[in-house]
Amino acid sequence: MGFYDNFLTETHRMFRDTATRFAKEEIRPHVDAWEEAGEFPRELYFSAAKAGILGVGFDEEIGGSGGNAMAGVMVIEGLMQGGSAGVCAGLGSLGIALPPIVQSGDQNLIDRFARPALRGETIGALAITEPNTGSDVAAVSTRATLEGDHFVVNGAKLFITSGVRADFLTTLVRTGDDPHGGLSFLVIETNRDGVTTSAPLKKHGWWASDTAEIGFEDVRVPSKNLVGAEGSGFFTLMGNFQNERLALATYGVATAELALNEALRYSQEREAFGRPIKGFQVTRHKLVDMKTRITAVKTLVYQIAHRMEAGEFLVEEVSMAKNLAAELAVDVCFDAVQLHGGMGYMRESLVERLSRDARLLPIGGGTQEVMKEIIAKQMGL
Numbered sequence: 561m562g563f564y565d566n567f568l569t570e571t572h573r574m575f576r577d578t579a580t581r582f583a584k585e586e587i588r589p590h591v592d593a594w595e596e597a598g599e600f601p602r603e604l605y606f607s608a609a610k611a612g613i614l615g616v617g618f619d620e621e622i623g624g625s626g627g628n629a630m631a632g633v634m635v636i637e638g639l640m641q642g643g644s645a646g647v648c649a650g651l652g653s654l655g656i657a658l659p660p661i662v663q664s665g666d667q668n669l670i671d672r673f674a675r676p677a678l679r680g681e682t683i684g685a686l687a688i689t690e691p692n693t694g695s696d697v698a699a700v701s702t703r704a705t706l707e708g709d710h711f712v713v714n715g716a717k718l719f720i721t722s723g724v725r726a727d728f729l730t731t732l733v734r735t736g737d738d739p740h741g742g743l744s745f746l747v748i749e750t751n752r753d754g755v756t757t758s759a760p761l762k763k764h765g766w767w768a769s770d771t772a773e774i775g776f777e778d779v780r781v782p783s784k785n786l787v788g789a790e791g792s793g794f795f796t797l798m799g800n801f802q803n804e805r806l807a808l809a810t811y812g813v814a815t816a817e818l819a820l821n822e823a824l825r826y827s828q829e830r831e832a833f834g835r836p837i838k839g840f841q842v843t844r845h846k847l848v849d850m851k852t853r854i855t856a857v858k859t860l861v862y863q864i865a866h867r868m869e870a871g872e873f874l875v876e877e878v879s880m881a882k883n884l885a886a887e888l889a890v891d892v893c894f895d896a897v898q899l900h901g902g903m904g905y906m907r908e909s910l911v912e913r914l915s916r917d918a919r920l921l922p923i924g925g926g927t928q929e930v931m932k933e934i935i936a937k938q939m940g941l
């Protein structure tokens with residue numbers, strides 16, 4: 561029995577095995593080309609749905625794959641064996657775009673948006689961030705004004721994962737003036753008149769996931785596309801962030817594990833001064849420190865997933881795990897590149913990509929500083 565296995569059921573292991581097999585067969589052989597191209601084929605959504613992993617965390621009765629928080633951790637861990645956080649993020653954008661729709665219980669929205677996305681036929685993205693505001697969600701200014709049975713939307717969203725190819729955007733819009741209570745979710749189809757989508761934004765990492773800026777100019781959206789009650793957007797989003805941050809913490813651990821494996825392999829193969837570089841104590845200690853930190857953070861992530869699955873709402877712990885895992889990934893990747901020497905700086909090395917991809921983790925889904933502010937609030941500071 562592995563060190564973490566006491567948290568896992570047969571079903572959890574099945575999710576991980578399926579995702580790992582999928583990553584090794586469907587992603588890994590093509591990943592270098594997809595990274596350079598800045599996208600992966602749309603058919604991958606369909607094959608992931610067919611494999612039973614695209615809809616992890618969503619009920620089978622609406623077309624999901626079932627499972628809960630720990631199953632989500634398992635699928636990310638498995639998919640990361642493909643060697644690209646960008647592919648995982650692109651494939652996983654429905655994991656943040658659909659929960660507000662599904663939780664609203666609105667059958668019309670579920671039929672029109674959730675079911676096709678879970679079948680891998682359409683792409684959904686979550687649109688919160690704007691050119692003038694990211695961390696300060698209450699400053700979102702994209703406005704949706706009700707005119708008869710339509711909202712008229714004006715504004716812009718920035719850095720939207722899967723935004724270039726998305727068929728619909730679960731969009732945070734301002735329907736009222738109260739900073740928090742004036743925010744609502746509205747599903748906006750991207751083929752509506754007045755929606756403009758940028759070319760894929762060029763990024764430091766996550767190359768295989770497309771990222772867009774999206775403009776809205778007098779876009780008419782039927783009022784039946786409103787998700788849940790008007791004014792409920794901010795509070796829905798706070799719930800959504802829990803799963804997103806657990807997912808990002810899992811990316812961090814999985815990234816660090818991949819980097820450690822690469823560093824272990826290279827330090828056995830590479831020789832300097834007449835011996836494998838693992839023969840230097842400083843190298844061994846580096847590898848030991850990586851493994852030690854990974855073990856600690858992974859244990860925390862599994863413990864949180866296990867308790868979230870039991871229904872606990874762990875705001876403070878999720879924020880801590882997200883920060884720890886992000887720092888872990890950045891640090892371990894730095895050391896893994898260092899252990900590879902010049903080869904670590906080359907695009908042909910997996911650690912080169914991992915180190916770029918890792919840098920997103922302290923920024924996306926709430927920055928490191930914002931996580932600390934959340935934790936401080938929970939501590940009563």
Ligand SMILES: Cc1cc2nc3c(=O)[nH]c(=O)nc-3n(C[C@H](O)[C@H](O)[C@H](O)COP(=O)(O)OP(=O)(O)OC[C@H]3O[C@@H](n4cnc5c(N)ncnc54)[C@H](O)[C@@H]3O)c2cc1C
Nearest residue numbers: 686687688689693694695719720721923924925926927929
């Ligand atoms: C590759 C990528 C993919 C993304 N995907 C999506 C997506 O799919 N959907 C989406 O909506 N967004 C997405 N984002 C946006 C991401 O969530 C934001 O970039 C992030 O929340 C930070 O917002 P910002 O960039 O506006 O930074 P800002 O909020 O402008 O922050 C700038 C700096 O100020 C600091 N700061 C801000 N407020 C405080 C404070 N109160 N105390 C201390 N420091 C503070 C921040 O920590 C940061 O260091 C993505 C971003 C990237 C890079």
